[in-house]
Amino acid sequence: MPSPARSSRTYSRLGPAGLVAALALVASGPFTPRPAAAQTPVAVPPDAPARYHPLPSVRAQAEEMQGWVEARVERVLPALMAEYDVDMWILSMREYGEDPVFWSIISPTTFAARRRSIYIFTRQDDGSVERLALGGSSQGGLFEIYRSARPAPTGEQAELWGNEQWRLLNEVVSDRDPGNIVLNIDDTWAFADGLASGEREALEEALGEKY
Template structure:
């Protein structure tokens, strides 16, 4: 009897799809997420890529790569079900003009859900290596590339080579040598570096993605609000590392990922960072700070928030600490207002610093693009140790439909702490839409999370 019941349950389980707990799948199942991502890919390649190729003068863009040595632009080009290149895959984009649009070819790869026209050769290529014959799988793709180029005869061929941007430097030395040897001087002389093309394609976001990104940031806030509460922290018992691992677990249980190990640190009246040690026990009166980032549907958040651990008899943070947070908020306002399309990261940094000093804010600005990568493609707005500007990486211009993490700190002496300087480090994600207007992806922290 028991065996019959068990067999029946197994048959029922096989016939019925398993549905995950919706509370632990805030963005649906993996399949549902992939369907959304596929639509994003199709829209981005049809609407974002053509004007970018024309802006940067690239009639053809060739992106060769091998399995496990993918170009950084790879994740911006492929379907959510594609995790790596196939042996050798060469993506070719050819601009046929405004009427016909950009032709998209995948040599040796799949169609990515119908986005590309796939062309594949199964021929083995014999080559002499070290005085002996060796079969080189994948070299047939170079011959196919040559045929594609000769058929289309592009005026310029963009390649991903850059000494400034990692995102635009995906063409490896081996692939460059193999491609150059196969194509010969007639075509290699038409190679052009188009750094901005790769950077801006990775950086550009869609309105549909912006709507999702708001939800992802809201989830990040929900996580932090619980992490910085008595649900997780017991003053005098909980260590900062306990909060870190709670956040990691929160993210993992929802089928998502962290793009870096979260961190939690604290400041305490009368204590230096050295005296506190690496993993201090959280005490009443501490100011807590976290840095965390979540990955979902290939998009990433980057958030830093602050909390205060109430002392006995307190119902809110001391006035001096609240005033310090307000100073940091003011610096956020300044950087947000100065970040707009057409301006370089270095220009934004300089203008923000001028206003910061005029308002007597003791601060540091080190903001960065975000999107498909945590430290994303686009212009840097300072680095914590490069407040004079960042040559090269800070000289790129902001584009419409781009996102940034406004990351900075303001240091303020706090009267209740005997004039001890307290560092208010904050980070909040913002979006710039097609209208060019910057706004917070969700909202920004204006009051401390309170731990009772």
């Protein structure tokens, strides 16, 4: 399917842009792996003592993985959105029903989506991508999060939830007025087909006929 035209005012199914983005975000890291050097087979005596190769601490592993995620959203994603002329990419999912791409754009310390998590990626004129989260956390500072106007029992702002999220989504999209919107819907690639039918219906209702 061709990438969506900028003059379009309707959202697009996930074409090559979303497919490549989904696969690249899942698989790519900030570094290009080097091929392993060939090794001569060595026979290990059955009574040889076990050798242990210590791994970095879990905290150190999380820090390195966070760097991979940062590289994906700051380097890989902007290039893909520019290549396929995508103005806006929206991911919407509920807790324990996450989009496959979710696991490649979140902090390694995140367990699951928070109730409902909506992520909005908008391409800017300078080539960068604005990253907003309507619900959930900032994923280690990778997203600008929006909170509810309602106070929480602790005195802080409460999380966005329910119709409040959809109303805010409409405001955000209308304010940026993208020429096209890409959603994760695909009948071939599983990684590119993460938008649940219920989420799609709610998203369509929230955006209205204009988009």
